Amino acid sequence: MTVLRSFWLWVGALAVVAVLVVVTTPSVATSQARITHLETLVRCPECRDLSVAESDETSAIAVRHEIADDVHRGESDNKILTSLEAAYGTSILLSPPTSGLGVLLWAGPVAVLVLCVGIGVRLARRRR
Amino acid sequence: MTLIWIGRVALVVALGALVGGVVDQAVALRHRRAGHALWFALGALVGILGAVAAMEVALVTHNFSLAYVAANNATFTPLLYSITGMWSALEGSLLLWSLLLTLVTLFVIYYYRREASDPVVAWASAVLFGVGAFFTYLLVVPASPFVHNPAHVLQGAGPNALLQNNPLVAVHPPLLYAGFVGFTVPFAFAIAMLVTGRVQDRWQLEQRRWTVLAWGALSLGIVLGAWWSYQVLGWGGFWGWDPVENAALLPWLTATAYIHSVIVQDRRGLFRVWNLSLAIATFSLTVLGTFFTRSGVLQSVHAFSSSTLGPLLIGFFFVCVGAGAGLLAWRGDRLRSAVGVDHPLSREGLFVANNVLFVGFAIVVLLGTVFPLLYQAVNGAQVTVGTPYFASIAAPLSVVLLALMAVAPLVSWRSADAGVLWGRLRTSAWFALALVVALVAFGVRRPTVLVAYFLAAGAAGAALRTLRGVLVAAHRRGRWTSALRAPSTGGMVVHLGIVILALGIVTSTSYTTRAEVTLAHGQSTVVSGQYVSFAGFHEVKDALETSTELVVSVGGDQLRPAVTTYNGRNGQTVGTPAIDSNLLRDVYVTFDAVGGNGATSGAQVQNGLPAGSVVLGVTVEPLLAWLWIGGLVVGLGSALSFLRRRYNEEAA
Amino acid sequence: MRRTITVASLVVLALCVALTVFLGTRRPVGDATTVQSPLLGKFAPSVEGTELDGGHFDLRDDRGDIVVVDFWASWCGPCVAEAPNLSSFAWRERHDKVKVIGVVFDDSVSAARAFQTHYGSLYPSIVDPNGDIANSYGVTSPPTTFIVDGQGRVAATLLGPASTAQLVGAVNRVRR
Numbered sequence: 001m002t003v004l005r006s007f008w009l010w011v012g013a014l015a016v017v018a019v020l021v022v023v024t025t026p027s028v029a030t031s032q033a034r035i036t037h038l039e040t041l042v043r044c045p046e047c048r049d050l051s052v053a054e055s056d057e058t059s060a061i062a063v064r065h066e067i068a069d070d071v072h073r074g075e076s077d078n079k080i081l082t083s084l085e086a087a088y089g090t091s092i093l094l095s096p097p098t099s100g101l102g103v104l105l106w107a108g109p110v111a112v113l114v115l116c117v118g119i120g121v122r123l124a125r126r127r128r
Numbered sequence: 129m130t131l132i133w134i135g136r137v138a139l140v141v142a143l144g145a146l147v148g149g150v151v152d153q154a155v156a157l158r159h160r161r162a163g164h165a166l167w168f169a170l171g172a173l174v175g176i177l178g179a180v181a182a183m184e185v186a187l188v189t190h191n192f193s194l195a196y197v198a199a200n201n202a203t204f205t206p207l208l209y210s211i212t213g214m215w216s217a218l219e220g221s222l223l224l225w226s227l228l229l230t231l232v233t234l235f236v237i238y239y240y241r242r243e244a245s246d247p248v249v250a251w252a253s254a255v256l257f258g259v260g261a262f263f264t265y266l267l268v269v270p271a272s273p274f275v276h277n278p279a280h281v282l283q284g285a286g287p288n289a290l291l292q293n294n295p296l297v298a299v300h301p302p303l304l305y306a307g308f309v310g311f312t313v314p315f316a317f318a319i320a321m322l323v324t325g326r327v328q329d330r331w332q333l334e335q336r337r338w339t340v341l342a343w344g345a346l347s348l349g350i351v352l353g354a355w356w357s358y359q360v361l362g363w364g365g366f367w368g369w370d371p372v373e374n375a376a377l378l379p380w381l382t383a384t385a386y387i388h389s390v391i392v393q394d395r396r397g398l399f400r401v402w403n404l405s406l407a408i409a410t411f412s413l414t415v416l417g418t419f420f421t422r423s424g425v426l427q428s429v430h431a432f433s434s435s436t437l438g439p440l441l442i443g444f445f446f447v448c449v450g451a452g453a454g455l456l457a458w459r460g461d462r463l464r465s466a467v468g469v470d471h472p473l474s475r476e477g478l479f480v481a482n483n484v485l486f487v488g489f490a491i492v493v494l495l496g497t498v499f500p501l502l503y504q505a506v507n508g509a510q511v512t513v514g515t516p517y518f519a520s521i522a523a524p525l526s527v528v529l530l531a532l533m534a535v536a537p538l539v540s541w542r543s544a545d546a547g548v549l550w551g552r553l554r555t556s557a558w559f560a561l562a563l564v565v566a567l568v569a570f571g572v573r574r575p576t577v578l579v580a581y582f583l584a585a586g587a588a589g590a591a592l593r594t595l596r597g598v599l600v601a602a603h604r605r606g607r608w609t610s611a612l613r614a615p616s617t618g619g620m621v622v623h624l625g626i627v628i629l630a631l632g633i634v635t636s637t638s639y640t641t642r643a644e645v646t647l648a649h650g651q652s653t654v655v656s657g658q659y660v661s662f663a664g665f666h667e668v669k670d671a672l673e674t675s676t677e678l679v680v681s682v683g684g685d686q687l688r689p690a691v692t693t694y695n696g697r698n699g700q701t702v703g704t705p706a707i708d709s710n711l712l713r714d715v716y717v718t719f720d721a722v723g724g725n726g727a728t729s730g731a732q733v734q735n736g737l738p739a740g741s742v743v744l745g746v747t748v749e750p751l752l753a754w755l756w757i758g759g760l761v762v763g764l765g766s767a768l769s770f771l772r773r774r775y776n777e778e779a780a
Numbered sequence: 781m782r783r784t785i786t787v788a789s790l791v792v793l794a795l796c797v798a799l800t801v802f803l804g805t806r807r808p809v810g811d812a813t814t815v816q817s818p819l820l821g822k823f824a825p826s827v828e829g830t831e832l833d834g835g836h837f838d839l840r841d842d843r844g845d846i847v848v849v850d851f852w853a854s855w856c857g858p859c860v861a862e863a864p865n866l867s868s869f870a871w872r873e874r875h876d877k878v879k880v881i882g883v884v885f886d887d888s889v890s891a892a893r894a895f896q897t898h899y900g901s902l903y904p905s906i907v908d909p910n911g912d913i914a915n916s917y918g919v920t921s922p923p924t925t926f927i928v929d930g931q932g933r934v935a936a937t938l939l940g941p942a943s944t945a946q947l948v949g950a951v952n953r954v955r956r
């Protein structure tokens with residue numbers, strides 16, 4: 001078998017496995033999964049950088065109950081986070097806001113990515 | 129009182145020797161001859177050793193006439209924690225830093241003593257003396273550890289509780305600081321090369337060896353720090369993207385880029401600018417790190433108390449970066465390589481990608497760390513940048529880096545022949561696929577985990593293939609030991625260590641389960657497949673601490689999670705977790721609360737529960753031990769890399 | 781290649797100037813920050829309860845004195861940093877019509893007593909069993925300090941560990 005053919009055979013096998021994984025994975029966003037995810041985004045009020053998912057302080061447990069109640073009541077993720085922000089201040093969220101100055105934080109990695117691609121392109125062009 | 133005077137005088141002597149060293153080198157450069165660097169370095173070491181000895185004697189004999197000892201030591205502090213007390217607070221930590229720096233300075237000057245008249249060596253020595261003088265100045269004036277305590281105190285405050293309940297306090301700071309201090313050397317030589325204009329390869333390539341040593345120490349230091357946090361802080365985690373943790377990570381990232389980038393300079397003489405910049409950046413980031421840790425500007429559980437050192441440290445950071453950037457701008461013309469990168473997907477091209485990714489990540493981490501300050505200055509409100517942000521950047525980056533590790537060691541230099549590459553990759557590729565299939569059959573479905581294992585298998589495959597090649601070549605030569613010193617051995621062993629570490633991180637963070645269980649005396653339960661039972665209380669009361677331990681069985685092993693109150697003002701009440709660790713999983717047990725209204729040594733009381741029952745936090749983390757094993761392998765690999773032959777020594 | 785290096789170096793240099801100036805002008809977090817509490821200028825809510833040592837305290841009894849009300853907890857690190865400052869401040873000002881009273885925030889009595897025994901306290905602290913006092917003052921995280929003037933109004937609020945200098949400064953401002 002030629003080198004090229006053995007490569008495509010492998011790619012094919014990889015594609016099959018990938019499809020299998022995607023198809024057989026239950027992708028239901030259960031309430032519990034949502035709650036757990038939200039808990040990782042909210043800081044425990046008394047801690048410096050632990051999320052309420054990780055901390056066992058009384059205030060962290062209280063916030064976990066609040067999140068669970070809100071999720072079961074059918075509130076959207078965004079609304080839950082905003083109401084927590086209103087109660088405890090912006091610093092309660094572990095991930096900074098994406099609007100306003102927060103754009104800088106997310107623009108940074110994008111800029112680095114662009115730089116990476118740019119350098120790669122420049123190297124390829126210089127070769128010719 | 130005598131100890132205070134001995135300490136102060138010793139530090140002044142050290143400062144004098146270091147400043148004298150700078151002057152001596154300046155004069156020597158002027159007259160184009162060798163100076164007396166060795167004597168000045170020895171003088172500085174004698175001074176610092178005197179100060180260290182004075183401090184340690186004071187700590188071990190619990191001499192409370194020193195304010196530092198009164199604040200960090202008590203009569204009942206055990207010997208180990210008295211000794212480590214030297215670096216458990218700000219002033220003493222600077223003393224440790226200066227000690228390591230003077231040792232490194234002396235070693236480097238001794239190593240190059242026969243070339244002391246070479247301007248590069250002279251400039252590098254001057255820079256080393258200058259940096260040492262700065263840190264020693266901090267010890268003499270703004271942050272002196274030898275301050276007299278006017279109150280006649282019979283008992284000290286004792287060390288911080290978290291710094292006296294785990295022996296890792298004796299290992300983590302010295303290793304970490306050894307790493308930081310080690311990066312002063314490539315910085316000094318980079319400045320020397322730029323100033324003298326001698327940017328030819330020899331000096332740069334020698335630096336690789338020292339940088340690998342410093343990098344190894346820093347890597348071990350960071351891993352041990354994570355292990356220490358894990359054992360002590362009580363939430364089962366090991367990394368919080370805390371400002372001080374980030375401060376240690378930043379120089380590590382640029383140092384990793386540097387180590388890889390110098391390989392290209394060794395092989396093909398390229399990347400000179402990158403390497404000089406990375407050497408300067410790494411040391412500057414070290415200084416920036418000390419700023420974050422000691423200025424009190426960012427809150428952190430790892431930070432020292434705030435002090436007036438902030439402006440001085442940030443000023444010094446600027447001097448270092450400014451000098452470096454300025455020199456690079458000035459000497460830009462001499463750095464032109466004769467050749468360039470031939471193809472973006474050749475080995476050199478992938479190393480460029482590697483450089484950009486590591487430096488880019490460092491910039492992103494710095495941005496995230498400084499962002500709360502920026503936000504507060506602009507909007508006046510507090511904001512937290514925590515794990516979700518950093519993890520969302522680190523995760524895709526780790527994927528790309530693992531992919532690079534799987535491919536780059538097998539890619540040719542100068543060309544990008546797909547056929548040849550596939551021929552080398554084939555075995556790893558099929559093995560990786562088979563692993564994924566096995567995992568899927570085992571029930572693993574999370575895409576992050578599957579991708580991580582897939583790429584990690586590829587990376588391990590590439591490393592093992594390279595190592596096999598080395599062993600075959602050594603066998604042909606008839607000398608097995610030559611395999612140990614082959615150029616790629618150390619690096620591939622480090623890669624294997626990183627693979628183990630990465631798998632440990634991915635598996636434990638994806639599949640950790642936490643539960644709170646309430647158990648009465650003699651009761652047992654099963655948490656995530658682990659059998660946990662509570663057998664009773666055990667009180668410990670001695671001069672050092674009052675502790676309520678729980679006797680808990682996990683699997684067949686006995687654990688003693690506790691809540692301990694240390695005596696002395698600094699000794700708060702802390703929870704001491706207990707960990708049952710094996711290769712497959714860690715069970716992390718904390719004493720969260722006790723029922724009834726019994727008096728305990730500070731554990732949280734829950735009145736709703738019957739007296740004598742306890743609430744345990746049980747966290748089960750699969751493959752967590754792989755992190756520490758991986759770290760150990762990384763350390764081993766860097767030791768091997770330190771010993772390796774240079775590329776063109778291959779003939780022998 | 782020469783120009784790229786020069787340009788890039790100067791860009792990095794400029795960024796580092798900005799970073800240095802910015803970081804060099806930040807204040808350390810170690811000290812307490814003065815905050816605008818909604819209670820400023822209003823009559824201080826009631827502070828009444830049983831002291832950890834057994835006595836009884838009522839803010840109304842101290843009308844005429846300046847009272848420093850400090851919410852603390854034994855699990856709170858900055859409270860440890862603050863404790864000696866408050867004690868020495870209380871001791872120094874005890875004859876100058878200044879009183880210091882601590883309020884235990886979200887903590888068990890045994891832990892609070894242990895804290896007092898270990899760090900020594902030259903001022904009394906009262907328990908706040910259901911957190912009513914803390915709620916009425918809007919306290920969410922200790923240590924939080926309120927300065928109540930001679931007429932019983934809240935004059936200043938400090939969030940975080942108060943240094944001796946800040947306490948002295950705040951009380952002097954109230955005296956004027």
